Amino acid sequence: MRSCNAALALAAAFGWAGAELPAPAPRLVWSGAEVTLLGGPSRDGRHFSYVDPATGNLAIRELASGHGRIVTQKPAGSREFAYFSAISTDSRRVAYAWFNEEGYYDLRVVDLDGSNPRVLYRNEEAGFIQPCAWTPDSRSILTLLFRADNISQIALVPAGGGPPKVLRSLNWVYPKRMDISPDGRYIVYDSFAGESSGDRTLYLLSADGASEKKLISAPGNHLFPLWTAGGKRVLYVSDRSGRMDAWELEIENGEPRGAPKLLRRDLGRILPMGITAAGDLYYGLRSGSVDVFVTTLSDPTRAARRVTLRFPGRNSMPDWSRDGKAIAYLSRRGSENFGQESRAIVIRKLDSEEERELLPKLAHLERVRWSPGGDALLVSGSDNKSRGGLYLVNPETAAVRPLVNEAAASFRGFEGVWSSDGLHVLYLYHEQELRSRLVNGGSESALYRGPRLHGLAVSPDGKWLALGAGGKSIALIPAAGGEARFLPFDGLTELEWGRDLIAGRGTELWRIPLDGAVPVKLAAPGNRQAGFSLRPDGDSIILTAGNAKSEVWMVALK
Numbered sequence: 413m414r415s416c417n418a419a420l421a422l423a424a425a426f427g428w429a430g431a432e433l434p435a436p437a438p439r440l441v442w443s444g445a446e447v448t449l450l451g452g453p454s455r456d457g458r459h460f461s462y463v464d465p466a467t468g469n470l471a472i473r474e475l476a477s478g479h480g481r482i483v484t485q486k487p488a489g490s491r492e493f494a495y496f497s498a499i500s501t502d503s504r505r506v507a508y509a510w511f512n513e514e515g516y517y518d519l520r521v522v523d524l525d526g527s528n529p530r531v532l533y534r535n536e537e538a539g540f541i542q543p544c545a546w547t548p549d550s551r552s553i554l555t556l557l558f559r560a561d562n563i564s565q566i567a568l569v570p571a572g573g574g575p576p577k578v579l580r581s582l583n584w585v586y587p588k589r590m591d592i593s594p595d596g597r598y599i600v601y602d603s604f605a606g607e608s609s610g611d612r613t614l615y616l617l618s619a620d621g622a623s624e625k626k627l628i629s630a631p632g633n634h635l636f637p638l639w640t641a642g643g644k645r646v647l648y649v650s651d652r653s654g655r656m657d658a659w660e661l662e663i664e665n666g667e668p669r670g671a672p673k674l675l676r677r678d679l680g681r682i683l684p685m686g687i688t689a690a691g692d693l694y695y696g697l698r699s700g701s702v703d704v705f706v707t708t709l710s711d712p713t714r715a716a717r718r719v720t721l722r723f724p725g726r727n728s729m730p731d732w733s734r735d736g737k738a739i740a741y742l743s744r745r746g747s748e749n750f751g752q753e754s755r756a757i758v759i760r761k762l763d764s765e766e767e768r769e770l771l772p773k774l775a776h777l778e779r780v781r782w783s784p785g786g787d788a789l790l791v792s793g794s795d796n797k798s799r800g801g802l803y804l805v806n807p808e809t810a811a812v813r814p815l816v817n818e819a820a821a822s823f824r825g826f827e828g829v830w831s832s833d834g835l836h837v838l839y840l841y842h843e844q845e846l847r848s849r850l851v852n853g854g855s856e857s858a859l860y861r862g863p864r865l866h867g868l869a870v871s872p873d874g875k876w877l878a879l880g881a882g883g884k885s886i887a888l889i890p891a892a893g894g895e896a897r898f899l900p901f902d903g904l905t906e907l908e909w910g911r912d913l914i915a916g917r918g919t920e921l922w923r924i925p926l927d928g929a930v931p932v933k934l935a936a937p938g939n940r941q942a943g944f945s946l947r948p949d950g951d952s953i954i955l956t957a958g959n960a961k962s963e964v965w966m967v968a969l970k
């Protein structure tokens with residue numbers, strides 16, 4: 413738990429500490445590795461929905477006791493998982509998105525004790541679904557439907573079953589937050605302010621979909637609106653000052669009343685998550701930092717030095733060029749705290765102070781890898797039409813060329829690596845099939861099939877492929893074709909191949925002998941994060957380390 417001084421500082425930052433009678437200070441509700449910011453509080457303030465990171469199941473946390481319980485049952489060995497969720501207004505049920513066995517999302521509902529599970533809406537054409545709020549009578553769920561044709565829809569889905577009622581269809585953009593007023597008359601959401609601007613602003617939509625108006629015309633991104641408990645104000649955050657600030661706007665009979673009121677500036681990476689009937693705001697807060705360090709496998713903790721120059725504390729997922737002279741890594745931009753971070757690619761030449769930033773036109777960047785010749789970058793992620801996959805990015809111009817993508821893929825894209833000659837890209841298709849795709853020409857072939865494939869690496873001579881298979885072993889596959897052989901290794905999270913095959917297991921690093929001998933644990937920073945790369949010609953390793961974390965806080969609104 414943070415100190416009283418820290419809590420008072422947060423209270424002052426929010427501007428809810430009055431000069432005469434101090435308002436209650438923000439209170440840390442939940443911290444730790446299991447915190448996920450994909451749910452929110454119940455209206456009665458007793459429960460909080462979230463995704464259990466260990467299993468991918470939907471879970472409910474009792475706020476008073478801090479006890480969490482899993483309320484869904486993910487099939488063993490499946491790639492299914494829960495995602496966004498919202499607890500009903502009567503605090504009895506929870507609606508949630510579920511990535512199903514067919515590779516798209518269902519809208520499901522279950523009682524808070526895990527009983528009475530039900531699929532409310534399943535349609536392959538609605539590849540992504542996000543439940544946002546319930547109507548005051550708990551009979552319908554305000555839901556975002558993102559169709560395979562890249563049209564997003566604001567809809568009300570009956571909680572008892574039946575077709576959704578579409579209120580508003582948008583282009584490929586989609587709201588990051590929607591909420592319905594306590595009287596059920598209006599929906600507030602954020603979306604692009606106009607076709608010529610990348611800024612977002614707030615809109616007010618009547619609950620029957622008949623009328624809509626823009627609430628804020630000021631420049632900047634105005635995001636994550638929530639109705640206050642009395643239904644007279646909308647709380648939101650904005651970056652119009654260059655940082656994330658808290659604002660509120662009074663609403664009367666569907667019309668904004670007066671100008672927005674600034675509550676406080678510079679709140680960091682804050683995500684408003686829900687307001688209870690008692691007027692308590694629950695919000696997520698991301699803090700800490702991660703960065704990229706170069707060190708050696710023989711002594712990784714003592715020899716480590718930071719290699720990034722600008723934007724310290726925001727960098728991750730490095731990759732070493734084949735000649736060992738440059739690195740590419742991802743660098744977070746902005747302070748927005750919601751799902752897909754805004755990221756840039758940074759290229760650093762290690763023998764100079766030169767550092768270049770690339771801003772490819774992609775919605776999300778998950779991982780970047782140099783081509784063998786250094787003339788292209790392979791990027792896992794998704795485009796601005798919500799298609800996940802693999803993309804080729806020019807390291808000089810940031811121009812993007814899709815290599816393979818599809819609407820059914822995760823926004824993180826596919827895990828992929830270059831072949832040793834740079835003519836092919838090897839990638840894992842939905843974690844079930846290893847494929848090889850010709851970079852110029854697009855033809856591809858399947859090399860290996862199996863459950864839970866992840867962690868793909870190619871030997872320096874190009875003769876062997878290694879990947880995690882089934883969660884309990886590493887498969888070694890001849891690149892020219894042939895039977896796989898298996899090396900036992902439980903808990904694999906990453907694989908890289910330099911002079912040796914090195915595996916990541918959480919924060920740990922292990923050397924994997926190819927003859928089947930017992931893996932050797934290497935010294936590694938205790939705060940190592942995902943993402944490392946091996947210098948092709950030596951003992952050096954470049955890795956991500958830091959202490960970034962997510963927390964849930966609560967503050968009583970005046």
